[in-house]
Amino acid sequence: MLQADAERMAIPIVITLNGRQEQLNVAPWVTLLDLLRGPMELPGTKKGCDHGQCGACTVLIDGQRVNSCLKLAVTLDGAEITTIEGLGQPGNLHPLQQAFVDHDAYQCGYCTPGQICSAAGLMSEGHAHSREEIRELMSGNLCRCGAYTNIADAIEQVMGQTSKDFKEAAE
Amino acid sequence: MKQFSYIRAEDVAGAVAALAADPQAKLLAGGTNLVDLMKYDVMSPATVIDINRLPLKDIETLEDGSLRIGALVSNAALAYDPVIIERFPLLASAVLAGASPQLRNAATTGGNLLQRTRCYYFYDPASPCNKREPGSGCGAIGGVNRIHAILGTSASCIATHPSDMCVALAALDAVVEVEGPDGRRDISFLDFHRLPGDEPQHDNTLAPNEMVVALRLSPDHFAANHSYLKIRDRLSYAFALVSVAAAIDMKDGEIVDIRVALGGVAHKPWRDPLAEAECAGKPANEATFRQLAQRLLAGAKGQGGNDFKIPMAERTIIRALTQAASGTPQVQSEKAIR
Numbered sequence A: 001m002l003q004a005d006a007e008r009m010a011i012p013i014v015i016t017l018n019g020r021q022e023q024l025n026v027a028p029w030v031t032l033l034d035l036l037r038g039p040m041e042l043p044g045t046k047k048g049c050d051h052g053q054c055g056a057c058t059v060l061i062d063g064q065r066v067n068s069c070l071k072l073a074v075t076l077d078g079a080e081i082t083t084i085e086g087l088g089q090p091g092n093l094h095p096l097q098q099a100f101v102d103h104d105a106y107q108c109g110y111c112t113p114g115q116i117c118s119a120a121g122l123m124s125e126g127h128a129h130s131r132e133e134i135r136e137l138m139s140g141n142l143c144r145c146g147a148y149t150n151i152a153d154a155i156e157q158v159m160g161q162t163s164k165d166f167k168e169a170a171e
Numbered sequence B: 001m002k003q004f005s006y007i008r009a010e011d012v013a014g015a016v017a018a019l020a021a022d023p024q025a026k027l028l029a030g031g032t033n034l035v036d037l038m039k040y041d042v043m044s045p046a047t048v049i050d051i052n053r054l055p056l057k058d059i060e061t062l063e064d065g066s067l068r069i070g071a072l073v074s075n076a077a078l079a080y081d082p083v084i085i086e087r088f089p090l091l092a093s094a095v096l097a098g099a100s101p102q103l104r105n106a107a108t109t110g111g112n113l114l115q116r117t118r119c120y121y122f123y124d125p126a127s128p129c130n131k132r133e134p135g136s137g138c139g140a141i142g143g144v145n146r147i148h149a150i151l152g153t154s155a156s157c158i159a160t161h162p163s164d165m166c167v168a169l170a171a172l173d174a175v176v177e178v179e180g181p182d183g184r185r186d187i188s189f190l191d192f193h194r195l196p197g198d199e200p201q202h203d204n205t206l207a208p209n210e211m212v213v214a215l216r217l218s219p220d221h222f223a224a225n226h227s228y229l230k231i232r233d234r235l236s237y238a239f240a241l242v243s244v245a246a247a248i249d250m251k252d253g254e255i256v257d258i259r260v261a262l263g264g265v266a267h268k269p270w271r272d273p274l275a276e277a278e279c280a281g282k283p284a285n286e287a288t289f290r291q292l293a294q295r296l297l298a299g300a301k302g303q304g305g306n307d308f309k310i311p312m313a314e315r316t317i318i319r320a321l322t323q324a325a326s327g328t329p330q331v332q333s334e335k336a337i338r
Helices: A003-008 A032-037 A095-102 A112-125 A131-137 A148-162 A164-170 B012-021 B034-039 B075-079 B082-087 B089-097 B101-106 B109-114 B165-171 B273-277 B286-296 B309-325
Strands: A011-017 A020-026 A058-061 A064-067 A080-082 B005-008 B026-028 B047-050 B059-061 B067-070 B175-180 B183-188 B211-217 B226-231 B242-251 B254-263
Touching (some): A032 A058, A058 A112, A064 A112, A064 B101, A095 A112, A095 A148, A112 A131, A112 A148, A112 B101, A131 A148, B012 B175, B059 B082, B067 B082, B075 B089, B075 B109, B082 B089, B089 B165, B089 B242, B109 B165, B109 B211, B165 B242, B165 B254, B242 B309, B254 B273, B254 B286, B254 B309, B273 B286, B286 B309
Parallel strands (some): A011 A080, B005 B047, B026 B047
Antiparallel strands (some): A058 A064, A058 A080, B059 B067, B067 B211, B175 B183, B175 B211, B226 B242, B242 B254
16 A cells, blocks of 8 residues: 555544553554554564454453454544553563463463453453353464463463452352 | 545444445444455455444343344343343354354444355455356365355355354344335344355345344243254364254143254255244154254255265254253353263
C-alpha cells in the first residue's frame, strides 16, 4: 500500500493504551496488532500466524482477551487496550508473569505474551474451575515448544492464590 | 489485504441504507472470519460497513416466553448467559464446542451464521473454486476432501458449513430476523442456509441488501434431554469432522419429539424433520436411534477422502442421542466421550 493512500484514508480514533490516552489516525486496513508493533512501538505482542489460529497476538480489549490480528484498529475508537507491557514491567511483574518464570512455563518465549494476556482474561472471565477447564479455556494459545504442562501449572498457582472458590474446587 | 473504504454505521437504519447503496459492501462485526478472508484476498470488498455500534447486543425474553438474541451478542456472552444455560443448554454447549475463547469473545451471533466455509480450496485463490469464483470448477471433487460434505452435495461444490452454533440452532428451530430496505422479515432457520446446487457462491437466502438483526428461539425446549457431540481431529479448537445436536422430549421412555441436526457433513446444518416425526411414540433406545441415523444418512455419498464420515456420523448420532436420552450431555471441557 502506498503511504500517501494510507494518510489520505486515515480515520481519527482515540484509544486508551496501557492506561494512556492516544489520539491516532489509522488507515482502515491496519490491524490492532500491526498498530501496536509498528507506530505504538510495543513489540511485546507477537505476530504468529496472523490469522487468529495461534493466539500469540492476544491482548485485552475492554478487559476481554481477543486476537489483535483480527481486529481492525479503526473499529476500536473509545476502547481500552492492555498489552503485555501494560500488565507488568521488570521489577513490577504481574503475578502471572512471575508464575510463568517460577514454573519455567516457556522455552522460546514467543507465545508467552499471548499466553499471559490470555490467562489474565481467563481469570477475569471466571469460568475455569479445574485444571481440565484451564486447559480447554487456554486452547486458543498454541505453544509449539510444548510447555503446556508448565503453563497450566503457572496459571493454576495464580488462580489458587487469588480465588478461594478455585482452591476449593481443585481440592 | 486490499484497501477499502470504511463506513461506521450508528444504527440499523444507517447500516441498511449503506448496504442498499452498495450491496457489494460487507458488514463488519467481530471480524474473526471477514478480516481473515480479506487477508487471504478471498474476499476483497471495496467498502466495509462497521456495525459494531448498533444496539443489537441484548438477550431478551419476549412476552410469549420466546427469547430474542441480538445479532451482535458475542459467542461468549451467549454461551455464558444464565437464561441460555438454563433454558437452551444445547445452544450454550454447541457454542463452547467452537473456536477458542479469544475468538468467542469477538465473534458475534449474526457473524456465526454468515461465516464462510473452511474448504481449503475456497481459501486458496490459486485453486479453482465455484464458491469463490463461479464457473472456475471445484478443486475438492477428486482432490483432497477429508473435511468435505457427504450429504446434499452438487457437481459444483462439496463444501461444508463450519458452524457449531448453527447446528444447535437448526435443532432448536430458531428464527432469523433480517432487515432490508423494505423492512423486517423472518426466515426459519432451516431455510436460512442453502444447498450448493449450481450456485455455491450463495451460502444462504439473505438478500445482498439485507442484514441479520436477531435470532428468536421459541419457549423452553429440550432443556432436560440434549447433547452436542463434536468429533474432530484434535480435542479442542478444531472444526468438526462430524457433529450432532441431539434433543429429545420424552415421556415414560417414549419419544414425544426428537431433533437431530448434523454439522460438518453438508453445506448447511442437516436435518430430516420427516424422519424425526416418524420416531414419535417409539421407545427412546438404541434401536430407534440407529434407525433414525440410517434414515438421515440414506443419501450420504463419500468423495474418497471423507468416506469415513458416513459410519462416523451414524455412530455419532446414536451416541449423542443416547447421551441425550440418559440426561448426560457431553461436557465440552470433558474430553472423554461417554
